[in-house]
Amino acid sequence: MLISSALAAAINTQIGNELAASLQYHQIAAHFHEMHLLQLAGLFHKQATEEREHAEKLLKYVLETGGGLRIPAVRAPMHVFPTAEAAVEAALSWEREVTGQIKGLMDLAASEGDYLAQGVLQWFVDEQLEEVTKMQRLLGVIRMAGERNLLSVEAYLVHGNA
Template sequence: MIIKSKLVDAMNTQIVSEFGASAQYIAIAVYFDDMALPELAGFFYRQSEEEREHAMKFVHFMLETGAKPIIPGIPVLRNEFESPADAVQFALDQEMRVTDEINNLVSLAVAENDHTSNNFLQWFVTEQVEEIDTMSTLLQTIKHANGNLLWVEDFVRRNPQHEGGGEES
């Protein structure tokens, strides 16, 4: 096994977090779908696909390096929200937490002198910048809309970020 055993444990914990985020985004998508807001629903269904891809990046990396990934069950999720802003704030908080988790993984890789893991993790460091930016922008848009959710729908339709794994030009 190329990577350090402490990283294996920490990556298995991160797999729980990424699959959990994937399921949580479906719950948020369903909240918007149920409100007849298809663009916001679509945005979160796409986010869910991305989080699944994040989890699978860890799974494949671990298999490649001779580590054993553990596939977890779905954790308890939040399905009720006070408002669209509350749902998106919850998503942003989740992204902030994941960013901390990724930073902690990098710190552990450095401390363990595990450059193989560190190199792999740098993709996630970059990805989280985009994730926080996207979610912060959506939250600001909802606040600017001041209750006009059809305007938010139009904004999301014109800015369909995150087409399942990045839109490099």
């Protein structure tokens, strides 16, 4: 086995977290779809797909290192958002939480001297910077536009800004 049981268990937990994020982003996409804000819906559907791919990347690593795959129960997503701003705030909060989770995994891998895991996890560290930055920018744009001007956010996204 190329991975400790403690690190394998922690990564299994993270697989569940990534799958939960995928579901949450699908729910946020549905929120925007119901508002007929299809650019925002598309952005969150794409984000949902990325989160599932993150889970699959971790899943593959656990299997390849012989850690034993044990995907935990996935928490249910929030279903209602009072505003577009609240939906994106939830996404940003999630990305910040995931950043802490990835840091914890990296700390565990480093404490165990697991250089294979550190190599894989470094990709996730870099990815989290991108994800947090994207959600911070989107939240800023939504706040500037305000709830009554979300079509300007749609236009912003059409021009490849996000």
